[in-house]
Amino acid sequence: SIKMPAPSPLSTVKQAFGLSDVTVEYSRPSAKGRVVFGDVVPFETLWRTGANSCTKVTFGEYVKIYGKAVPAGTYSLFSIPGKTEWTVILNKNTKLGGTNGYTESEDLLRFKAKVRTKADKTETFTIEFANLTANKGTMELIWENTVVAFDFTTEFDDKVMKSIESVMAKDARPYHQAASYYYDNKKDMKTALDWANKAVEAN
DSSP states (O other), X not given: OOOOOOSSOEEEEEEEETTEEEEEEEEOOBOTTSOTXXXXXXXTSOBOSSEEEEEEEEESSOEEETTEEEOSEEEEEEEEOOSSEEEEEEESOOOOSSSTTOOGGGEEEEEEEEEEEEEEEEEEEEEEEESOOSSEEEEXXXXXXXXXXXXXXXXXXXXXHHHHXXXXXXXXXXXXXXXXXXXXXXXXXXXXXXHHHHHHHHO
8 A cells, every 4th residue: 555644644642640641642634725613614513523533532530621520531522613612522432433423322521612712823633731730731622713722620639648648657758759749738847847857867
């Protein structure tokens, strides 16, 4: 067979977040002089949110999107673009080659996300991550002059505290790391100081 460039090249975006990663695997169509939203991608119609096979989003740990629970796992990403807001959909069926075979009963969740217009034009459909903090991130869907963004959050404190408790009960203790976490997250300052002093002694 003849090897040629893919018209909608496959891309994988992996972002460390919380205590694991968020990964998106999708194919990236380009505008190629066409009007995208309202034409190539019709309004108020289910879109695969990419090209070729369905776009897959993997959350390495439990997250929340607008307060709704999303267990760790891989989901297909669909959307219904509108002029001022989109319906964004996470669906449990990740074997779909586009919208054929999609059923709403397999949705994990649906939510509304506002459309933002930007001045410069993005030729190729892009999914990226922005505004990352320890427990919150934003996923952005960008094409043409349109940006649709939504936040996802994680709650890592319980996991980290349990980990600190079990590790600090052992001998060779990471005093500095544990002290830093206690200090940064406003835990017991007396314990943080005690561990910080022990870290200095150990060094």
